[in-house]
Amino acid sequence: MLEFNASTVAFVVFSLFSLGGALGVVTTRNLVHATLYLILSLFGAAGFFVLLSAPFIAAVQVLVYIGAIAILIVFAVMLTRSMTRLRELYNRQWILSGVVAGALFILLMVGVILPVWGVNGSQVGRPISDVVLGTVDLGVALVDKEQYVLPFEVASLLLTAAMIGAIVIARDDRE
Amino acid sequence: MEQAVCDINHLAECLVQSGVNRDLANLLLSLGGAVLVATVPLVTVLFLILTERKVAARVQDRLGPNRVGPFGLLQSVADAVKMLTKEDITPNGADKFIYNLAPIISFASVILIWAVIPFTPLHIGADLSIGILYFVAVASIGTVKIMIAGWSSNNKYALLGAFRTIAQLLSYEVPMVLALLVPVMIAGTMSMQEMVQVQGGMWFLFMAPVAAVMFFIANLAETGRAPFDLLEAESEIIAGYNIEYSGFKWGMFMAGEFIHAFTACLLAAVIFLGGWWGPGVEQVPVLGFLYLGLKTAVVYLLALVIRSTVPRVRIDQLMTLNWKWLVPISVGNVMITAFLLQVVKLLGLQPQSGDLLAALPQTIILLLGNLVLVAIVVQALRNQGRAQRLADEAAKHDDEQTAIVAVGD
Numbered sequence: 001m002l003e004f005n006a007s008t009v010a011f012v013v014f015s016l017f018s019l020g021g022a023l024g025v026v027t028t029r030n031l032v033h034a035t036l037y038l039i040l041s042l043f044g045a046a047g048f049f050v051l052l053s054a055p056f057i058a059a060v061q062v063l064v065y066i067g068a069i070a071i072l073i074v075f076a077v078m079l080t081r082s083m084t085r086l087r088e089l090y091n092r093q094w095i096l097s098g099v100v101a102g103a104l105f106i107l108l109m110v111g112v113i114l115p116v117w118g119v120n121g122s123q124v125g126r127p128i129s130d131v132v133l134g135t136v137d138l139g140v141a142l143v144d145k146e147q148y149v150l151p152f153e154v155a156s157l158l159l160t161a162a163m164i165g166a167i168v169i170a171r172d173d174r175e
Numbered sequence: 176m177e178q179a180v181c182d183i184n185h186l187a188e189c190l191v192q193s194g195v196n197r198d199l200a201n202l203l204l205s206l207g208g209a210v211l212v213a214t215v216p217l218v219t220v221l222f223l224i225l226t227e228r229k230v231a232a233r234v235q236d237r238l239g240p241n242r243v244g245p246f247g248l249l250q251s252v253a254d255a256v257k258m259l260t261k262e263d264i265t266p267n268g269a270d271k272f273i274y275n276l277a278p279i280i281s282f283a284s285v286i287l288i289w290a291v292i293p294f295t296p297l298h299i300g301a302d303l304s305i306g307i308l309y310f311v312a313v314a315s316i317g318t319v320k321i322m323i324a325g326w327s328s329n330n331k332y333a334l335l336g337a338f339r340t341i342a343q344l345l346s347y348e349v350p351m352v353l354a355l356l357v358p359v360m361i362a363g364t365m366s367m368q369e370m371v372q373v374q375g376g377m378w379f380l381f382m383a384p385v386a387a388v389m390f391f392i393a394n395l396a397e398t399g400r401a402p403f404d405l406l407e408a409e410s411e412i413i414a415g416y417n418i419e420y421s422g423f424k425w426g427m428f429m430a431g432e433f434i435h436a437f438t439a440c441l442l443a444a445v446i447f448l449g450g451w452w453g454p455g456v457e458q459v460p461v462l463g464f465l466y467l468g469l470k471t472a473v474v475y476l477l478a479l480v481i482r483s484t485v486p487r488v489r490i491d492q493l494m495t496l497n498w499k500w501l502v503p504i505s506v507g508n509v510m511i512t513a514f515l516l517q518v519v520k521l522l523g524l525q526p527q528s529g530d531l532l533a534a535l536p537q538t539i540i541l542l543l544g545n546l547v548l549v550a551i552v553v554q555a556l557r558n559q560g561r562a563q564r565l566a567d568e569a570a571k572h573d574d575e576q577t578a579i580v581a582v583g584d
Contacts, residue, residue, distance in 0.1 A: 032270070033273075071341060073326060077334075
């Protein structure tokens with residue numbers, strides 16, 4: 001059973017933010033409202049990271065995701081026919097996407113939550129690991145050749161490729 | 176249990192003895208502290224507006240406000256009262272909820288920064304281990320508030336002003352973050368308080384002058400001040416994103432803008448000018464408020480004079496300055512500093528204690544690195560200027576040729 005203390009209350013609040021916001025994103029017929037609900041949802045996720053004592057990830061969550069919402073609104077304005085009172089169905093395969101998303105969600109639940117909780121919740125309340133790592137460890141892990149330097153560099157290469165691609169597409173060929 | 180003194184100095188104990196749960200008492204006091212930190216900028220802004228108007232007036236050879244109270248000190252109070260009595264207008268077709276939300280986010284996103292500013296060795300809202308990143312994250316919310324204010328007003332000028340914001344604020348975030356990376360590398364920490372403590376021997380201004388200038392310029396643009404005030408260019412889009420707002424909501428945008436500009440200068444003072452360091456601050460920590468205030472005032476006055484003397488840039492000049500100059504210089508600066516810091520480490524010259532002599536070798540090496548960077552930038556500027564002149568002369572020559580041919584016909 002969960003203890004009732006400040007972090008429980010915070011967890012409930014962040015859960016409401018996160019799930020309620022996500023629900024709002026897909027149910028509202030106003031694209032700008034949808035982006036604002038997305039802010040709420042992402043903020044809830046940032047709150048979870050704070051509760052998990054990962055302030056670095058929380059700040060990055062706010063910086064990268066919430067900070068980019070303004071661009072998302074610009075995309076919504078530029079690339080859609082109308083921002084409010086959407087009536088048309090843009091995607092005919094939404095049932096298929098729904099099924100795939102649901103299957104992925106169940107897979108994640110089984111794959112991630114089950115090993116942590118154990119069968120019938122037998123491992124609840126037991127810390128997974130005694131090792132407590134901080135922001136410095138995260139930084140070291142990203143550049144340590146024994147750990148994550150390869151994925152880190154591959155990710156940056158991917159981003160560079162995306163950026164070059166965007167520049168090539170946007171470039172004026174007349175010059 | 177012994178009866179503790181129940182006065183303002185023992186508020187937590189006092190609450191606990193009054194029958195309040197200890198956790199709740201701590202929570203209440205934290206909230207009280209948060210309110211206190213948030214009130215400081217609110218009171219400051221009244222005088223910031225006056226300072227700004229006075230400085231602008233002096234630059235333009237005027238006196239500025241001097242009627243209300245001694246030296247016009249109460250002018251801002253009168254203005255605030257006037258603003259409260261104005262009609263609160265919500266345009267037809269505005270998205271009401273978002274429209275009312277935008278001024279609140281606008282103000283809150285700036286106030287939140289004050290939580291991590293170390294005023295003295297003892298007084299800081301929250302000494303986060305990721306203080307600098309927290310500042311960057313909170314500042315990035317600023318784009319959202321302008322975007323939703325511009326969109327929800329249902330006004331084309333407002334939307335245009337908001338779109339300019341995206342281009343400007345997002346672009347200048349890049350050199351700002353890269354400039355902040357340099358002091359973080361030198362200090363080896365992202366905590367604001369530790370960053371100030373490291374500067375005991377030498378301010379980062381002398382170790383990383385290029386980064387300090389980059390941070391200052393990028394922050395001028397981030398706060399939307401002249402010469403980078405494109406998002407509310409009066410002569411082009413009337414007032415920009417806040418055109419439909421009136422009364423106190425407009426006041427909140429304005430107050431938010433003033434506090435943001437001041438906060439940027441405060442951060443520059445904390446990160447590059449040694450924050451609360453000053454003579455005797457270790458014995459009497461409260462002196463830190465004074466020193467930090469003085470340093471901030473110097474930076475703020477510089478920003479004010481720039482604001483009232485430099486004309487507004489065009490959007491293409493804004494983008495050229497950012498992507499062709501500031502970003503490459505910042506990247507170069509980060510690389511040079513990282514390299515030199517490793518050199519300093521290899522030579523064993525990194526400061527062991529917090530006094531001037533210990534910090535001197537590292538400062539000299541980093542300063543030399545910065546000078547090399549400045550020399551490269553100046554040379555690049557000269558080359559560009561020469562190319563521009565040659566192109567101009569060629570164009571002029573062509574014009575003359577055409578004119579002669581025309582006369583010959």
